[in-house]
Amino acid sequence: MFARPLPLFLSALLLAVAPPLAAGELRLQAPDDIDELLAPYLPEEAGNPLRLQATLSEILATEGYFSPNFEFKDSDNGLQLNLDPGPRTLIKNVALSLDGPLAASTREELQRDWRLPVGQPFRQEDWNEAKQQVLARLLAVEHADARLVDSEATIDVETHSARLSAHYDTGPRYRFGPLRVEGLQRHEPSLVDRYNRVVAVGQPYREESLNALRSTLQATPYFASVQTVLDREAAELNSDGTLTVPVVVRVRERAPHRVAFGAGASSNTGARVELNYHSSDLLGQAWELNSGLRLEQKKQTAYTDIFLPPDERFRRNSVGAMVETTDIAGLKTERYAFGAQTVQQRGSVEQRLSLNWQNELREPDGALPETSRALVPNAMWTWRRVDNLLDPRRGTVLQMQIGGGARAALSDKDFVRLHGRIQHYIPLGQHNTLTLRGEIGTTLADSRRHIPQDYLFRTGGASSVRGYAYQSLGVKEGAATVGGRYLGIASAEITHWLDEDWGIAAFIDAGDAFDSRQDVRLAVGYGLGARWRSPAGPIGVDLAYGERVRGFQLHFALAIPF
Structure with a gap:
């Protein structure tokens, strides 16, 4: 009544007593889906037919075919196997038992979401996955001690039906207790508390919360390794039957x-x-x-930055100073800057508030040098909604910022700077991604004079308008290109991935920086590129033709959103 795969000793016995056929090509005659299933397991030449029958029977059984019919025909060209898999076994009954203090809503969800319902074909892989899915969901929420007690799949080969049963013990319901940090030598336990946003005393246990805390701590500069585990021996029973269990955070500190x-x-x-x-x-x-x-x-840049741990509102504060010289597109600059910044993540929005002072000396080729000073408060918001932060195929990244300076507050010029950019990803089938990019900016002032270059606009180069040298698009001053008060960029790119690691891209960019809206004349560039998925994100190498300069530029950079 019950079909089971032939045991290994029986296969060996068949191999010993059955004489092999003459060498020759083995051909299989079977339905297309069966042919595709068995093809990887078929030998190139005919051999022992009984051994082959035992092997294929075991494979077919994993797909729900327990009564196949094999017919071997010998010929001068080898062996032909005519295979009829027979009727496929369907699920007739499912008995899912969940013992323990399980919430009624959770019990209903697990029953409803069972992955191998009545009427569906029986497959061994689906059976294993269905059992594991229930256990994984129990372990993930509240029931950290859940286990699969036993399971059974009963196959009736006469009626081609299967009866499934799985029995689970959910174990107690856990709630988070206090954190206990082990392994600290230089730092105080309060440092871990300042990074903890997800594990709160009294909240229901969540596996993802422990994983998030571990990942957050691992990403800090303080710890080389982090483990987060429950101290079950110290669990305390609550009046509602739940257990409050302390969370142990074991760390190994990095070299200071x-x-x-x-x-x-x-x-x-x-x-x-x-x-x-x-x-x-x-x-x-x-x-x-x-x-x-x-x-x-x-x-050339010399810099120093000091970052403080997050405060009680999870803001990351920092101060820094920098000395920098540049020689780009005929413009030499020398600037000194220092400032302070606070960064806060609010859901999918990252907020950066800063106050920076800088002194800049710029020397355009063929024009008079100029010194500019500015004290600039600036606010920037970045909204990310993508499927992968480093290698997105779907979603949007949007960034907006506003800043400015005033003569009444240590600046040489009154101005307000507005800047925004967007990058949108659209999947086209399984292997193609369309990327649309736009950028716009304006500096509100009566002229660009005595405004540092950081608060004006130049463009051109990788991740900008390809086909043109870096920051070569802007306002001409003597023989140099300097920043203008307006910016506009638009780009479209389609990437086709050849395999998991390599892709090719085609793109067109248009944009410019200018000093008057009457001077708008976008520079256009287009070309082809290669993409490689590195651990840090896709690396792009692009060869682009710039229509305005009638020449080619080679660009390479990380092809990730800002």
Whole structure:
């Protein structure tokens, strides 16, 4: 009455007593779906037919075919197998038992969402996945000790039906207790509390909350490894029958000081070498110090930034200073800057509020030098709704910011700067992605004079208007290109992925920076590129033709949203 796969010893016995056929091609005659299923397991040449029958019977049984009919025909060209899989076994009955203090709504959801319902064909893989899905959902929410007690699939080969039963013990319902941090040597336990947004005392246990806390702590500069586990031995029984269990956070701290040296290249600013010093415990206060010297062909930068741990509102505050010189598109600049910033994540919106002061000396080729000073408060909001932050195929990233300076507050000029950009991803089938990008900006002032370049606009280069050199599009002043008061960019790109790692792209960009709305004349660039999915996100290499300059430019950069 019950069909089971032939045991291995029986297959071996058949192999021993059945004589092999003469060598030759093996051909299978079966329905298309069966042929596709068995093709990877068929030998190229005919051999022992009984051994082959035993092997194929086991494979067919995993797909719900328990009464196949095999007919072998020998010929001069080899062996032909005519295979009729027989009727497919269907699910006739499902008995799902859940013992333990399970919420009625959860019990109903698990019963309703069972992945192998009555009437569906029986498959061994589906049976295994259905059992695992129930267990995974129990373990993920409140029931950290849930287990599958037993399960059985009873197959009736005469009626081609299956009866399934699975029995679970949900275990107790857990609630989060206090955090207990182990492994700290330099830092205080309060440092972990400042990063904890998800594990709250008294809240129902959630596996994803423990995983989120671990990932958050692992991403900080303080810890080399993090584990989050429940201390079940210290659990306390509540009046409602739930258990409050402490959460143990085991950490291994990073070395407090780190020196790094790097080298690289950019199509925008040329070859680069960099020396960086990092400390995660400045003055013993868990302040993060990041300082370094970056030397590029077109830009040289010395910087120091100090980041504080999150405050009670999960804001990350920082201060920094920078000295920078550039020589780009005929414009030499030298600037000194320092400022303060606070960053806060609110759902899908990241907010950055900053106050920066800078002094800039600019020297355009063929024009008079000019000094500009500005104290600028600035607010920036970035909204992300994408399926993958590093390699999106669907969704939108939107960024808006506003800032400005005033003569009454340490600036040489009254101005207000507005800037916005958007990147939208549309999947086209399984292997293609359309990316639409737009950017617009304006600096409200009576002229561009005595406004630092950071608060004006230039464009051109990778991730901008391809086909033109980096920041070569803007306002002409002497032989140099300087920033203008207006910016407009539009771009469309389609990427076709050849496999999991490599893709090709075609794109068209249009944009310019200008000083008067009457001077709008967009520069157009278009071309082809290659994409490689690196661990840090897709790396793009593009060859673009710029219509205005009638020449080609090679660009390469990380092809990720801002």
